[in-house]
Amino acid sequence: MRSTLVRYKIGLLVIGLFTIILLVLVLVQAHAAKQDNETYRAANEIVTKLNNYNLDHDKLPSSLAAAHITNVPASVSYQKLSEGSYKFCVTYKATSSDFDATSALSDVASGHYSSPSVSDSTEDSYYLYLPSSHHKGANCQTVKSFTTPSYDCSSYDSYSCYDNSTDQSFDNSFTQ
Amino acid sequence: MDEQPHPHHHQPTDGGMPPGPAQSVPPAYGHEPAQHAQPWAPPHEPMPVAQPMSAPIEIPQLQSGQSPRPVPVVQVLSPVGVEYVFMIISLVTAAIGLTAALLAMVNGKFDFTVLAFPAALLVTGVPVFAFLFLRLKKLELRNPALKLDPSKRRTTQATQIISFIVSMFTVVGLIFAILAKLGGQSDVSIGKAILDALCVLVVAGGILAYYWHDEHKG
Numbered sequence: 001m002r003s004t005l006v007r008y009k010i011g012l013l014v015i016g017l018f019t020i021i022l023l024v025l026v027l028v029q030a031h032a033a034k035q036d037n038e039t040y041r042a043a044n045e046i047v048t049k050l051n052n053y054n055l056d057h058d059k060l061p062s063s064l065a066a067a068h069i070t071n072v073p074a075s076v077s078y079q080k081l082s083e084g085s086y087k088f089c090v091t092y093k094a095t096s097s098d099f100d101a102t103s104a105l106s107d108v109a110s111g112h113y114s115s116p117s118v119s120d121s122t123e124d125s126y127y128l129y130l131p132s133s134h135h136k137g138a139n140c141q142t143v144k145s146f147t148t149p150s151y152d153c154s155s156y157d158s159y160s161c162y163d164n165s166t167d168q169s170f171d172n173s174f175t176q
Numbered sequence: 177m178d179e180q181p182h183p184h185h186h187q188p189t190d191g192g193m194p195p196g197p198a199q200s201v202p203p204a205y206g207h208e209p210a211q212h213a214q215p216w217a218p219p220h221e222p223m224p225v226a227q228p229m230s231a232p233i234e235i236p237q238l239q240s241g242q243s244p245r246p247v248p249v250v251q252v253l254s255p256v257g258v259e260y261v262f263m264i265i266s267l268v269t270a271a272i273g274l275t276a277a278l279l280a281m282v283n284g285k286f287d288f289t290v291l292a293f294p295a296a297l298l299v300t301g302v303p304v305f306a307f308l309f310l311r312l313k314k315l316e317l318r319n320p321a322l323k324l325d326p327s328k329r330r331t332t333q334a335t336q337i338i339s340f341i342v343s344m345f346t347v348v349g350l351i352f353a354i355l356a357k358l359g360g361q362s363d364v365s366i367g368k369a370i371l372d373a374l375c376v377l378v379v380a381g382g383i384l385a386y387y388w389h390d391e392h393k394g
Contacts (some may be wrong), residue, residue: 008313012306015274019298022277026288026295033288099285101276101294108279108372109345111352113364 032093039075040130043090046076047130050088060086060145081142088128089140098133256315257327263308264331266301268338271379273297278375283368323390332387339384346376 046069053067054060061067064078075091107113128143253261276294280286316322323329350373356362357369 004317005310005313008310012302012309015270015298015302016306018274018277019295019302022291022295023299025286026291029288029291095287096289097285097287099280099283099290101280101285101290102272104279104283104372105272105275105376107349108376109342109349111349111356113349113353113362113369113372 029094033096036092036094036096036134039073039090039092040132040134042071042073043076044130046072046078047088047128050078051128054145059083084145085142086145087140087142089138090130090134091138092134092136095136096132096134253327254325256312256322256325257331259308259312260325260328260331263305263312264335266304266308267335267383268301269297270301270305271383273301275376275379278379279372282371282375329391332391336384336387336391339380339387342380343377343384346373346380349373 046064049069050061050064050067053069060080060083062080064072077087077089077091079087079089081087125141126144128141273294273296277291277298280290280294285291312322350369353362353364353369354366357364357366
């Protein structure tokens with residue numbers, strides 16, 4: 001009887017040790033995860049304000065302060081690269097992926113093996129969007145501004161364009 | 177055990193009503209002989225009810241001093257059976273946590289957002305399961321008849337069935353993933369699919385193997 005119970009106790013001890021290791025692993029990362037969540041929330045607000053400024057003013061601000069965006073954490077940075085593009089970086093303390101371990105269980109049983117990955121936010125995009133998954137360290141996006149062009153080549157004939165800002169038409173060869 | 181028939185209880189064997197005190201029982205509708213059928217009555221007249229239409233069936237009288245036989249209408253678990261149900265719930269909780277954690281680690285995900293929920297499942301499930309498992313195992317070793325407790329057997333058999341279904345569909349999912357890969361419908365690596373399936377099979381298959389062996393070792 002005693003030997004049978006000892007065998008079960010050893011098995012339970014192994015699972016218990018695994019649980020403790022997992023708990024420690026989670027607790028160690030909790031502080032960094034909290035700071036990253038605060039960073040993400042602040043960065044998300046900045047992204048909304050920046051996109052709104054871009055839409056309202058049809059141009060990029062020279063800095064976040066120029067767009068009246070205050071209380072910017074040190075982990076968020078904005079750099080205007082040209083009149084039509086800028087770089088937006090958010091620095092995180094830990095990696096966060098969109099892998100859902102519990103839903104992966106049902107995926108395995110249904111054969112839908114997904115391969116989620118942390119989104120690569122270093123690629124160029126036309127709209128600033130902050131993904132919830134991120135790498136540890138700086139996550140930068142280079143955004144090409146989506147400001148509307150000041151000239152319109154579609155509403156005129158195929159040989160000339162119309163400049164909205166000056167109310168003048170010009171030869172289409174400039175844009176081709 | 178509450179589930180075992182009480183000496184004074186009547187257990188219906190065919191789903192019918194148990195006999196009560198001696199009384200005249202009319203035959204069931206649809207089974208009465210044609211020669212005893214009531215003559216047709218006009219619709220405005222009330223139909224006679226509860227009148228014997230054939231010879232009454234005699235049921236032996238209870239002896240004096242005996243109370244009418246109670247009829248079990250609610251199936252309850254035995255006290256130990258409730259503990260088995262608690263143990264299985266905590267086992268399922270811990271098993272989901274363990275499998276989710278293994279799946280995350282196999283996929284190289286060690287971050288807080290991924291591991292927090294599996295850790296919560298394990299921290300809750302493992303101590304409760306360990307306590308109840310050891311307690312019930314001690315009781316079983318002291319009293320081997322407890323293994324035949326209907327509540328316990330129903331719970332462990334349900335666990336076997338569920339873990340069998342999970343294991344079976346994991347194998348189905350793995351084969352489907354391999355076929356989808358061969359057919360170019362999926363870009364997931366077969367090695368990763370096998371590892372993922374192994375995580376589920378180790379836990380669900382382990383539970384199935386333990387309870388299968390426990391029930392068949394006599």
